[in-house]
Amino acid sequence: MLRFPTCFPSFRVVGEKQLPQEIIFLVWSPKRDLIALANTAGEVLLHRLASFHRVWSFPPNENTGKEVTCLAWRPDGKLLAFALADTKKIVLCDVEKPESLHSFSVEAPVSCMHWMEVTVESSVLTSFYNAEDESNLLLPKLPTLPKNYSNTSKIFSEENSDEIIKLLGDVRLNILVLGGSSGFIELYAYGMFKIARVTGIAGTCLALCLSSDLKSLSVVTEVSTSGASEVSYFQLETNLLYSFLPEVTRMARKFTHISALLQYINLSLTCMCEAWEEILMQMDSRLTKFVQEKNTTTSVQDEFMHLLLWGKASAELQTLLMNQLTVKGLKKLGQSIESSYSSIQKLVISHLQSGSESLLYHLSELKGMASWKQKYEPLGLDAAGIEDAITAVGSFILKANELLQVIDSSMKNFKAFFRWLYVAMLRMTEDHVLPELNKVMTQKDITFVAEFLTEHFNEAPDLYNRKGKYFNVERVGQYLKDEDDDLVSPPNTEGNQWYDFLQNSSYLKESPLLFPYYPRKSLHFVKRRMENIIDQCLQKPADVIGKSMNQAICIPLYRDTRSEDSTRRLFKFPFLWNNKTSNLHYLLFTILEDSLYKMCILRRHTDISQSVSNGLIAIKFGSFTYATTEKVRRSIYSCLDAQFYDDETVTVVLKDTVGREGRDRLLVQLPLSLVYNSEDSAEYQFTGTYSTRLDEQCSAIPTRTMHFEKHWRLLESMKAQYVAGNGFRKVSCVLSSNLRHVRVFEMDIDDEWELDESSDEEEEAGNKPVKIKEEVLSESETENQQAGAAAFAPEIVIKVEKLDPELDS
Incomplete structure (x- = not known):
């Protein structure tokens, strides 16, 4: 019998790379197969999905800055914004080439940002969208600036280009939300001009999200006290923006x-x-x-x-x-x-x-x-x-x-x-x-x-x-x-x-x-x-708009005593998501319980006057079934990282606390339809109070145990730590704990596998794992593989993705 060491690989490896510098931030383009990275050297890099090929690099310089803290894509995927802590600048960069189209200064270093697009439709807005080009008809086109001067911006010096139109983007309103230290929160229309300065929030922003219906702004902050951090969730009313949207x-x-x-x-x-x-x-x-x-x-x-x-x-x-x-x-x-x-x-x-x-x-x-x-x-x-x-x-x-x-x-x-x-x-x-x-x-x-x-x-x-x-x-x-x-x-x-x-x-x-x-x-x-x-x-x-944003909800989440490098905290929980269809805010975070980090999901309606069932629920990862062997893997799992893949799915990286090194990390797709099951929703209601810190009332948080037969994968030869998912392109990128080794997966794969059953216990006892090969093999590689597998099953050749065990050294 052939022994098969891994689970059914629902996700296929499409790229893997060892990078020269530590990555401190990565985010997928919302519309294209591109991923933007920021590293410790101050570079902003753009990579393509195919083989993780680098498209361009924006090097650090004196004018913009050298300490990148966060990235955000404009919803149409044509512009990339990044923040620099040393110069307190925000730079808007063209996706086609590493050039700054626009930059502006802010009062405090930015620790997080979110770029959203309004989805509300109305007849007044539609008429405005159609008539907005009136100025282009009445005003002559601005002459391009001469290129032979050192300080000329590319945006105004390209012949026959529409760089200004690219900078302004679509007429539909989009807002870049910035958060930093000392409660610094500002909103920039079209990523360029400040339309709101929020006051009254204490601490450093860890995450923020403005709802697409403009009814509320969710913010997660961190206040450091005596060697630990108090992390809290705030929801602010933004009714003025919603009521006067046109x-x-x-x-x-x-x-x-x-x-x-x-x-x-x-x-x-x-x-x-x-x-x-x-x-x-x-x-x-x-x-x-x-x-x-x-x-x-x-x-x-x-x-x-x-x-x-x-x-x-x-x-x-x-x-x-x-x-x-x-x-x-x-x-x-x-x-x-x-x-x-x-x-x-x-x-x-x-x-x-x-x-x-x-x-x-x-x-x-x-x-x-x-x-x-x-x-x-x-x-x-x-x-x-x-x-x-x-x-x-x-x-x-x-x-x-x-x-x-x-x-x-x-x-x-x-x-x-x-x-x-x-x-x-x-x-x-x-x-x-x-x-x-x-x-x-x-x-x-x-x-x-x-x-x-x-x-x-x-x-x-x-x-x-x-x-x-x-x-x-x-x-x-x-x-x-x-x-x-x-x-x-x-x-x-x-x-x-x-x-x-x-x-x-x-x-x-x-x-x-x-x-x-x-x-x-x-x-x-x-x-x-x-x-x-x-x-x-x-x-x-x-x-005026900033003062109208009133704090409506404050939920103390947990006390964080982890003493990690500040750069590595950029990937950490919490993670905010806005479901534009159901008008819900989701917050993913972890609570330390019995030395394990348990994932919790908090959800609130964007309209603060409305409530939602199952507002807080914890997830316990129970068992994982090997699709080919029908054997069940049971262990104790700690949640390392999680992000929303799309409105219906969360991508999670787990650590098997008792698994051996190299086989202790799992990549999982968690469907929310199973988490929020309407048939038994009454059994999973939070019985505690939102005025007390949630990590102090773990027993009151309902916990749903999840069992998986598919949509999970063992991450071999990789100390996976962080993940970034993109449901639009159906890909996820996993980053190792050393912040250099990346592996990209195509997530929606329905390959047909014909393998004989075997047990994971047998494989471990034999201590002779089958060497994994790529799907496309050369003749010599095929012969070698057949010879190596002859002792077990001469008539079968296994062809799966190639993994490099030395990349995560």
Whole structure:
């Protein structure tokens, strides 16, 4: 008789790998055969189901951070969010490539996150979903940012891409819920803009889950006291979100558009600053040596002015022009600086202005929504605050237009100066001057050159420690400095009739129809002021919605005395799940009883006013039947980890406390239909009280003993510890206790096995386990296997999955 050492393998191994770094978090994509991992090195990895092949890696860096704490997929599977503790940042990453599409900072390190999608349907929402693209019809598409700047985000620099649409995602509302230390809980609409800040919860968040009907938020927290942790479950009412769902969706959608546009404006301004610095560096590199070596007491400006007025250059200036610059070098320098000026001008016209106008459009729509007080006032949307934001955007547009005028003026002076200097250098070298260049300079040309010399070669000692100390582009550069100081050379408003008219009219000065003008402030200053006002106006709804979330239920769960590494706790219980069909919150956790961890399932209705039967039940794992031998495996099992596989099934990793090493871990699919059996539900009612810690009243918790004939598997040669299941793709990933060895299973397999019966006791007595092979074998492997099995059953060849016993060393 052939002895078969394992149970019926309901689950087939489809991938197995030993990873170089310890894994601290893993989560399956909700829509694709992808699994995201975070390791102790700070990397975020994306692997494909097939052979656990790595798709991409997002390495740690200074800008984002190096200490990843948790991951969450957007419900459509197109974006991955991860939190970083060292920088307190949340990064949204594209699933197609390891690039940050959006990031934002939070007040505290995030310990857990949950990304949910609203499933509620209504006619009002449907009409909004269909009409949401109106802004795309009315507004021109934002021009892509140039790629040749270091800080340009990929989201705005890809030609013919819809990265912003990908970032915003589907119109249907989805919310990223973040939890951290000291009761930190925040909700971000579409994963981008904060719409709620929850207060009143103590401790560090271990798990949280916002119901898909928006009626309640479940939170599990941990409060450390005297060497142990008190773990509690909270359920908060979120009726304001539910009652005003269409309004919340519209408002949140506007918020995310505004957030994306502010990011676009910031990046445009960054590109302008880099183009400006390029001008400074090029001119400084040419003039530094001349200024350091010149023996005269005259300034660079005086030297050039002397050449302009008298047509003769000093020996020092002639040496500079002939040796340092050269005719060819001057021509190249002029073209380069003109290109940088043009880049700044183009960025203002095409990017700053179009981004600001789109921002103005969305804020104006938001103001119209706020005017409908019956609908939006309960959410904290304030029309007066939005009006202030619109005014701030108007001031920013005015300042951008002012910069355009300054650039236009500087470009005229710059071209006149380089044309004059080019001709002067040709005459010094006695080269032929082209007829179109050899013209008598008009008074206008001389004025342009003189203005250029006055503006750009005016040495300022306060600039000596920064870029542009010999050649300054202050007229343009002063607008781009991120400082609170007034402009060094503000625009001359003397004789401007419109400006004088406004200054003399007290009525027009205070008119809400005119945008305020800040003639002595930089573009950066006005931009920061605009951002602060917009943040203040959009912060109020987050405060109002957050305060409306009242704690309705508090259940102390257990006291945890386990002293484990904090990274390893990331996988641990408790685990929250929202059943969208039955509108139930499920909580999986373990209670220590007689040195064993017993799994408990707590369930609550998402509508706090409704109750549910069998609200608390414990699971005891009794026996496991070998399908091929009909022998029963009985032992004492401790629950190591469990996660919901889908709404109807829980995937569990068990440890046989008396089994021998290498054969003491089981992977089990627990069907909830057997746990919540309506025929005997009355016998499994919790008789204790929810006001007392549950681990202190174990005897009052009803316990259902489960026996399994299928849907379980012995995990050989692996110290399995953690599991992540995905019912959509019908796969599960098991991670060993060393956090490096992973094994992926396909869960819904109905293979037909034809094996003779034998007992597990016989196999252990013989102590000669059959070596397990893959289903597809080479000829030599088949011959070897047949030879090895001949002593037992020459006519039978066993073909099952290959397991590597050395991977878990």
